[in-house]
Amino acid sequence: KAGVTQTPRYLIKTRGQQVTLSCSPISGHRSVSWYQQTPGQGLQFLFEYFSETQRNKGNFPGRFSGRQFSNSRSEMNVSTLELGDSALYLCASSLEETGSGNTIYFGEGSWLTVV
Amino acid sequence: QKEVEQNSGPLSVPEGAIASLNCTYSDRGSQSFFWYRQYSGKSPELIMSIYSNGDKEDGRFTAQLNKASQYVSLLIRDSQPSDSATYLCAVNRQNYGQNFVFGPGTRLSVLP
Numbered sequence: 268k269a270g271v272t273q274t275p276r277y278l279i280k281t282r283g284q285q286v287t288l289s290c291s292p293i294s295g296h297r298s299v300s301w302y303q304q305t306p307g308q309g310l311q312f313l314f315e316y317f318s319e320t321q322r323n324k325g326n327f328p329g330r331f332s333g334r335q336f337s338n339s340r341s342e343m344n345v346s347t348l349e350l351g352d353s354a355l356y357l358c359a360s361s362l363e364e365t366g367s368g369n370t371i372y373f374g375e376g377s378w379l380t381v382v
Numbered sequence: 383q384k385e386v387e388q389n390s391g392p393l394s395v396p397e398g399a400i401a402s403l404n405c406t407y408s409d410r411g412s413q414s415f416f417w418y419r420q421y422s423g424k425s426p427e428l429i430m431s432i433y434s435n436g437d438k439e440d441g442r443f444t445a446q447l448n449k450a451s452q453y454v455s456l457l458i459r460d461s462q463p464s465d466s467a468t469y470l471c472a473v474n475r476q477n478y479g480q481n482f483v484f485g486p487g488t489r490l491s492v493l494p
Binding site: 315369 | 414416418424425426427428431470474476479480481482483484485486487
C-alpha cells in the first residue's frame with residue numbers, strides 16, 4: 268500500500284509570495300493533518316481535515332489555510348510568505364477509528380525555503 | 383511549562399546497551415501517546431503507540447505509560463548504530479480526531 272505522498276518535495280519562494288502544498292493520504296485514510304517543523308520550534312500542529320471539513324486547528328495565523336477534497340487529498344496554502352515560514356511541512360494521514368488511537372503516518376514532507 | 387517535555391540530549395549509549403528515553407506531558411486528559419523516530423533529513427516514522435497504563439513491548443522496543451505521573455518512556459534494548467536518530471514523544475490532545483503535540487525530541491547516538 269502506498270504511503271502518504273507529498274508534492275513538491277523542495278521549493279524556494281520569495282517573501283510575499285504564496286505557496287500551495289499537496290498531500291495524498293494512504294488509501295482508505297480519511298483524516299489528513301498538517302505540521303510545520305523548524306529547528307527552533309520543533310514539530311507543530313497546523314490543522315486537521317476530515318470529510319472535507321477542518322476539524323482541529325493549531326495556533327497559526329490566518330495566512331496558513333488548507334482544504335480537503337472528496338477523495339481525501341488535501342492542500343495547504345501559505346500566503347504572504349515570511350522568512351520564518353521556511354520549514355519542513357509534513358502531512359500525516361490517519362485511518363479514522365472510534366475511541367482513542369488514531370495513529371498518524373507522515374509523508375516525506377515538503378521543504379520550503381523563503382528568500 | 384511546555385505541554386510535552388523530553389529529557390535533553392544528546393544521549394549516547396554503546397552498542398548493545400539499553401537506551402532509555404523519557405517524556406512527560408501536562409494535559410492530564412490526554413489519552414493516546416506515541417513514539418516516533420526521525421533520522422536527519424527524513425520525516426518521522428512511528429515506532430509505537432500506547433494507550434493504557436503499563437508496558438507495551440514490540441521487538442527491541444518497550445513503551446511504558448504512567449498516567450498518574452503523566453510520564454511515558456521508551457526503552458530500546460540491544461541498541462544498534464542504526465537506532466541513532468532523534469526520538470519524538472507525541473501526545474494526541476483529542477479523543478476524536480488529530481491534534482498532536484510533539485516534544486522537542488531526544489537525539490540518540492549508539493556508539494559502535
